[in-house]
Amino acid sequence: MCAEPTLPDSADVLRLADxxxxxxxxxxxxxxxxxxxxxxxxxxPGSYWGESEAGIIAEDxxxxxxxxxxxxxxxxxxxIVLPPEQRAAVxxxxxxxxxxxxxxxxxxxxxAEQLPGVGAQRLMQDMDRWGYTFRLGSAQAxxxxxxxxxxxxxxxxxxxxxxxxxxxxxxxxALAPAAPAV
Numbered sequence: 001m002c003a004e005p006t007l008p009d010s011a012d013v014l015r016l017a018d019x020x021x022x023x024x025x026x027x028x029x030x031x032x033x034x035x036x037x038x039x040x041x042x043x044x045p046g047s048y049w050g051e052s053e054a055g056i057i058a059e060d061x062x063x064x065x066x067x068x069x070x071x072x073x074x075x076x077x078x079x080i081v082l083p084p085e086q087r088a089a090v091x092x093x094x095x096x097x098x099x100x101x102x103x104x105x106x107x108x109x110x111x112a113e114q115l116p117g118v119g120a121q122r123l124m125q126d127m128d129r130w131g132y133t134f135r136l137g138s139a140q141a142x143x144x145x146x147x148x149x150x151x152x153x154x155x156x157x158x159x160x161x162x163x164x165x166x167x168x169x170x171x172x173x174a175l176a177p178a179a180p181a182v
Contacts, residue, residue: 013126015052016072017065019117024072027114028061031080035072038064046092048075057091059084069118070126073108080107081159099153105132106150109143110163 016024025035038044045062046055054075055062061076078094079087081103095101105127112123124139134142154160 011068011126011129011131013129014069014118014122015065016063016067016069019069019115023115024069027111028076031076032059032084033076033079034060035076036060036062038062040064040066048092055092056094058088068126068130069112069115070108070123070130073111073115073123074104077104077107077111080104081154081157099149102147102150103153103159105139106143106147107154107159107163109139110160114163 021035021037028035036045042064044050044053044055044064044067046057046060047053047062048055049071052064052066052068052071054067054071056075056079059079061072061079063072075094078100079090081100082090082094094104109120109123109127112118112120120143121140124143127139132139134146136142136146151160
């Protein structure tokens, strides 16, 4: 099980200023999401955690240059795992479902492979530095040995069909993608 963090912004993690805005914008747009750049020091609309954490409202993801990449991906993944017709109702807090939370954690790790200069390994390290908590002690241990439910949940909904599984030392063999739900 994945639980979101509550640590201060002082953790040494990759931030949007480190990787730029182009690749994240293109990645999110593939899922029908729009990335909005918020000015330095301005409050981030739809941010559940406040400070530099990304915010979500419907199909819009808000961030600043100091927003951690893991936060941007996590909040965007909350929208990605929802059917498009349910996104319109989202403002700040996407779900209270453990299955959707775990799916968001899993998908953010997978999508990190598609951002130049990030990758799954770095993202999992940043998740640990920021304070995400997992039963097995680290994001990587959870991803490799305890995230089968999240992976299957995403596969059943066709959300991993075009996302390569990140390489990990002990990863289980990849399952064939499920056909998208209709």
